[in-house]
Amino acid sequence: MELERYGHGGDIWTATETYGRPLDGWLxxxxxxxPWGPPEVIGRLMKEQWRDIARYxxxxVRSLRRKLSEVYRVPMESILVGNGAAELIDLVIRVLGPEETVIARPSFxxxxxxxxxxxxxxxDVFLRQDDLFDLKDAEPFASRTVFLGHPNNPTGRLIPQSVLERLHETETHLILDEAFMDFVPDESGHSFLGRAAxxxxxxxxxxxxxxxxxxxxxxxxxxxxPDIVRRLADQQTHWSVNFLAQLIGEAVLDETGYADRTRxxxxxxxPWLIRELGRLGLRVIPGDVNYLLVSLPGDGRWNAKRLQRALAERGIMIRDASLxxxxxxxxFRIAIRLRPDNERLxxxxxxVLA
Ligand SMILES: Cc1ncc(COP(=O)(O)O)c(C=O)c1O
Structure with missing residues (x-):
């Protein structure tokens, strides 16, 4: 658990402490x-409106909720904004969680x-490697409370619509984490946002x-x-969504050029990166979003931990997915970045593997 000591990828502080590279020396x-980085409008807003942090x-979160309601076509009363999806994962379980929750493995x-x-x-319900870790069968989850990634992390795979429909029919309490759904080209064809409202x-x-x-x-x-949103809002920490987050959230939803360029x-x-990784003898789970789950050949020469170390020596961070x-x-899991970075990887x- 070298680089994931604090539970997540992207920890350049731990990487720097472990390998003695500067903070900005990591890919x-x-x-x-x-990988396109934050939209420019954020810089402008921070510069122009920093004095407004003097107010609570x-x-x-009315203005941002109104905007989200327009963009996603769900009523404002059905939206609760949080300090990252992380706060909402915690809140929803704390307030609505039953004695037992079913979790599909692997997942966040x-x-x-x-x-x-x-x-x-x-x-736990373990998904099968031979099924590409897809949720093929609704039955182990039916009529229970289940927490699922849609698409799932680390596999990047969407849950088949037929399975979600079946779960809904069987009175399953579904908590869906759609943290990466905006990367899916036909987002509205897959998202359960409308149903959730x-x-x-x-x-x-x-x-x-x-x-x-x-x-x-x-x-x-x-x-x-809306009744559920009220129950959750009652238990949320006051002002957990700060002023800048509210302002920025509203502005980025207008950045359609940025969204189109990303997709x-x-x-x-x-597809290019999947092909190139395959040419190196690696097996890639063909994910639906901006990261890929990859496995090393089973000849025992390499494992994800060793590979993570060898690449970190060269200034590259990957996620040890065996965790x-x-x-x-x-x-191991890698984000998809822009072409020059992917070529370097x-x-x-x-x-390293030669
Ligand atoms: C699947 C998944 N859900 C939720 C989160 C948390 O996202 P946020 O930064 O909005 O708290 C992450 C972050 O890594 C994630 O991978």
Missing amino acids: DFSSNMN PDPA TEYEQAVRKAGRRIQ ESERIQVIRSMTKFYAMPGIRLGFLVAH AWLLEER FRGLDGSY LKELKE
Whole structure:
């Protein structure tokens, strides 16, 4: 658990402490941010409106909720904004979680942590490598409370629509983390946002930090039935969404050029990178978003931990995915970056694995 000592990828502080490189000396493939960086409008807003931090932020986050309501076509009363998706994962389990929550493995570790922090039980269901870790069968989850990544992290795979429909039919309480859904080209064809606004048995969590490359700002939102939103809002820390996050969130939703450029880049870059990684003898799970789960050949020469170390010596960070429960030591995860960075990764991988 060298670079993931604090539980996540993208930890350049721990990498710097471990390998003695400067903070800006890393090429980070371990956290899944949009490689185009934060939209320019954020810089302008911070410069022009920094004095307004002298006031408390809107406790009801009205302006941003109104904007989200227009963009995603869900009623404002069905939207709760949070300090990153991370806050909402915690809140939804703390307030609505039953005695037992079913978690599909492998998946994002914070679902498990939220359940444990709330003092409740976890029931694991392991997804199969031979199915590309897809949720093929609704039955192990049916009629329970389940927390699922849609698309899932670290696999990058969407849950098939038929499985979600079946779960909904069987009165399953569905908590869906759609943190990466904005990277999916036909987002509205897959997202359960609209359903969540109407049903007390579906809550959808979204992050704004990945697609707009602003994890330092902390911003996410949840869509649920208005009665559920009221219950969650009652238990949320006051002013957890700061003034700058509210202002920036509203502005980036107008950045349609940025969104189009991101989706166009990914449409080209993902198949290319999958192909090139395959040419190095690596097995790639063909994910639907901006990161890829990759496994090393089973000849025992390499494992993800060793590869992470060897690449870190060369200034490159990757995620050791063997730390996700349900994956063996051969798995690592990489973000898809812009072409020159991806070429550098391929070159270093080729040298290291030779
Ligand atoms: C699947 C998933 N959900 C939620 C989050 C948390 O996102 P945020 O930065 O909005 O708290 C992450 C962050 O890595 C993630 O990978």
